[in-house]
Amino acid sequence: MAVTISEVRAAYIRIHKWIHKTPVITSQTLDAMAGRELYFKTENLQKTGAFKARGACNAVFMEKEQNPQSAGVVTHSSGNHGQAVAYAAKCASLKCSVVVPKGTPKVKCDAITGYGANLVFCEPSPQSRKDTCAKIASETGQAIIHPFDNYNVMAGQGTIASEFHDQVPDLDAILVPISGGGMTSGIAVATRGLRPQCKVYAVEPLGKDLQRSLEQKCRMWPNPPQFIDTIADAIRTQQCGDLTFPILCDYIESKVFTVTDDQMIEGMRLSMERLKMVVEAASGAAVYAAVRGMSEMDPSIRKVGVILCGGNVDLDMLPWVNRSTSYQ
Template sequence: MSFPVSLQDIIKAHQRIAKHIHRTPVLTCTTIDNLVNRKVFFKAENLQKTGSFKPRGALNSILKLKEEHSKVAGIVTHSSGNHGQAVAWAARLADLPCCVVVPQGTPEVKAQAIKGYGADLVYCDPSPTSRVETCDKIAKDKGYFIVHPYDQYNTIAGQGTMAVEFLEEVPELDAILVPISGGGMTSGIAIAAKAIKPSIKIFPVEPLGKELGPCLKEKARLWKNPPQFVDTIAEGIRTQQLGHLTFPIVCELVEKQVFTVSNKEMVEAMKFVWQRMKTVIEASSAAGVHAVMSEEMRQLDPSLKNIGVILCGGNVDIDNLPW
């Protein structure tokens, strides 16, 4: 099955953004290797510009807009925080005005960073519908282009550049665990990784309450509308429903086995990485870490010897730690 985003699109995205972003390191932890009896490799996107993987998709989208349009009045987006920071940073790099819509209750550390990159910050009610409606109104009123946090092909292509780098660094990877929210990162990684290495398996990692597994098994959007946020400490992955562009890609390319992680388990994994790996990650990243250390992972096919995990972000409000 072919998709509107190809490996070639992702490679072009990488060429477009590479000089502006960090090529993030791959970390290892012998303690985790011994625990799961496999080799585990962590792609440290918590060390990316603005503290998460999001600048990849944001910058690719904005630079491509400038290539395709003679005049771009400005950029607007909606975000739980990390994408907003990335868009604000990328818009400043591209010398464009920017407005970011965030739900009330967004961690102050993320809100302050968005303003620090020069964007206008607009608060909305804490629901997916309010985010979208507020963003759409600003786009209409100001004539700004919307850079969607996950459900846009240029965003997906940008996120896929992670997999290109990861498989260049660790070509022996047998599987990658990806924390999933709207599905942009998971889609991009799956398209790139499967094109480079068809045998590789992509496993989604969700917060408790997302209920992705039944949707993947049925290949149907079983979630109730209107869209909701999941009740989780991991605000970066609290969007319950996948995007309408990302869902078909995830259904086709991603494993039906979903790792589900509770708040308590994320806190345990977050503390472990801070203490043992000396690396600051946020709860969304900790979901992937717990998944790779879980009993479910130990029971996985033993032929999957080399496991990749995406540490998707490290933006933590240290005055309001989840424990």
């Protein structure tokens, strides 16, 4: 099985009643700073506060369709996917368990339990997340909904692009914050099917080193999988998935935008000051790349889509408070 534009279209039919068609916003000030037209897809306004609701709904609803006697679903997450699976399970009337690392922001943990899911903490490592999730699945019979290495999740995330290309039909490029690669894969597949001349670029935190792997078409990351030391908890997974990586190699540009913590903070502040949007550090990464990094891009690219992937920010822990930053 793989993901095609047909699966993305089917996902949209399946989930559209349970998600928002998020608006696209613009800013003349940010356009002037970037030297191009920027179009911001506001997934921070999505159900559960992040794009993850799309993929989670598609995967959970398909579990219910294919297994009417399902014992429920379980997942592991840095927070946003966990909220989304908890929301989708509530909509589907399924039991749900969510594994999160110790130290996950309280705002995300509260949202998970608020949707009625059983919250389980694990050690802050990818392997602990995976092992704890597998143990729960074995004990309960609940189906695992992987946060990114799941074709149904990818198809759901691809609905971002199906909406975006309808809202802005002549985009030249889309910038996507990347962690495991589920959203980037889904957007890239949908874009290839709907507007193949539009390029898709990944935006990563410093330390991920995706470009080297894309250029070699080989997973160059160390094992066991690691988390990156970054303020962007939503994109701290270093490795892309076994299922997502081949799609990324085939569908996105090998050029990757790498963003530091301070640059993400600048992107967050620009979003709040110029767009009046509360966004997470992962979204700030894409904003910074769009506004400050466009000189690295092909000058023929004039219309650029930017994914504001989430807005689940703990307002008591804004990263620029009591933090020295190097930007002007």
